[in-house]
Amino acid sequence: MIELRQITKHYPMGGVTVRALDGVDLDIRSGEFLAITGASGSGKSTMMHLLGCLDRPTSGSYRLKGQLISNYSHKQLARLRNREIGFVFQTFNLIQRTSALDNVSVPLIYARADDIRHPAMAALERVGLGARAHHRPSELSGGERQRVAIARAIVTNPSIVLADEPTGNLDTRTGEQIMQIFHELHRSGVTIILVTHEMDIAAQAQRIIKMRDGRILEDTQVDDELRSEILERNLRVHAAATADEVHTGTTG
Numbered sequence: 001m002i003e004l005r006q007i008t009k010h011y012p013m014g015g016v017t018v019r020a021l022d023g024v025d026l027d028i029r030s031g032e033f034l035a036i037t038g039a040s041g042s043g044k045s046t047m048m049h050l051l052g053c054l055d056r057p058t059s060g061s062y063r064l065k066g067q068l069i070s071n072y073s074h075k076q077l078a079r080l081r082n083r084e085i086g087f088v089f090q091t092f093n094l095i096q097r098t099s100a101l102d103n104v105s106v107p108l109i110y111a112r113a114d115d116i117r118h119p120a121m122a123a124l125e126r127v128g129l130g131a132r133a134h135h136r137p138s139e140l141s142g143g144e145r146q147r148v149a150i151a152r153a154i155v156t157n158p159s160i161v162l163a164d165e166p167t168g169n170l171d172t173r174t175g176e177q178i179m180q181i182f183h184e185l186h187r188s189g190v191t192i193i194l195v196t197h198e199m200d201i202a203a204q205a206q207r208i209i210k211m212r213d214g215r216i217l218e219d220t221q222v223d224d225e226l227r228s229e230i231l232e233r234n235l236r237v238h239a240a241a242t243a244d245e246v247h248t249g250t251t252g
């Protein structure tokens, strides 16, 4: 589905060149759940921006579903992004002065969809926030804001969801609720690519890419048994936490 060959992204900064990406080869199959890890400054966000068609590489080739897109114009990339890709950010990036439903509607407006309200509402329901549709971000918890952001990312039914540290601003338990949504999306066939520096989160993926200095240092397949063990344990913790919430009336 995704094929990167010798991708570089260089930023000229005064007299020096920052090599944010420095020759990346990567193949991602349709339906994979991939985690990208690495120290701060190793090129993870740059990689996500390129994968998500938010930016273009300095050199190298990027094929998405067989199409060579590394030479697309920004306009062509925007159209492709709207159709194929959903993006989730660490800081949610919601419009503050409007409702959850309006936030989720934005990609449909860009796509000039005929029907906006129904799919936007369905996306909010899919992340368990149907009852919060008319709340503004300031009236929602961090976990709820991130769920709105996920609803916005999936409202156009993208084949790929990219998430850059989606649990980075959340406590462990709320982060786990967010991970459950990514697992549910993955089970429904969506390709998930997730940046995280938390090993607990990365180990929930099928494959872990470790980056250093703009290159891929390691590419590891997560042992299936270990992964199901982690997922089962987290599901139990998640179920217990949810039961607890119903009991005490709190949500993450």
Ligand code: ADP
Pocket (backbone or CB within 6 Å): 011, 013, 018, 019, 020, 038, 039, 040, 041, 042, 043, 044, 045, 046, 047
């Ligand atoms: P990470 O997400 O792993 O922390 P980034 O991809 O954000 O890393 O950054 C990789 C390197 O590229 C860093 O050295 C960073 O300072 C540099 N960089 C990222 N974006 C820009 C930019 N727009 N202009 C100049 N340098 C940048």
Ligand code: MG
Pocket (backbone or CB within 6 Å): 044, 045, 046
């Ligand atoms: Mg980053």
